[in-house]
Amino acid sequence: MKSIDLQIAKNAPDSLRLLWSRDFFKAWKNFGQIVKKLSEDGYNFSNAEFGMALKRCTHLTRKGKRGAYEYIQKYPFIKDEKKSK
Numbered sequence: 001m002k003s004i005d006l007q008i009a010k011n012a013p014d015s016l017r018l019l020w021s022r023d024f025f026k027a028w029k030n031f032g033q034i035v036k037k038l039s040e041d042g043y044n045f046s047n048a049e050f051g052m053a054l055k056r057c058t059h060l061t062r063k064g065k066r067g068a069y070e071y072i073q074k075y076p077f078i079k080d081e082k083k084s085k
Helices: 012-021 031-040 047-056
Strands: 060-063 070-073
Touching: 012 031, 012 047, 031 047
Parallel strands: none
Antiparallel strands: 060 070
């Protein structure tokens, strides 16, 4: 019997890491696209929570001006094999 690997994010930073692990940030994404995708997945944190999480996110870089930032990954997600065993 195979176990199902369910990933649940309980806060905004974890939800961004979850998107990163699914290659969502391979291309530039704006705030609205990020919030829409997370909402489709059932994550509905406040805009302030998402904004602060994006600002502090070390695996993403941003471009643009205040109110119109876009985000992309700095490097691809690599699953840590030590943690999965």
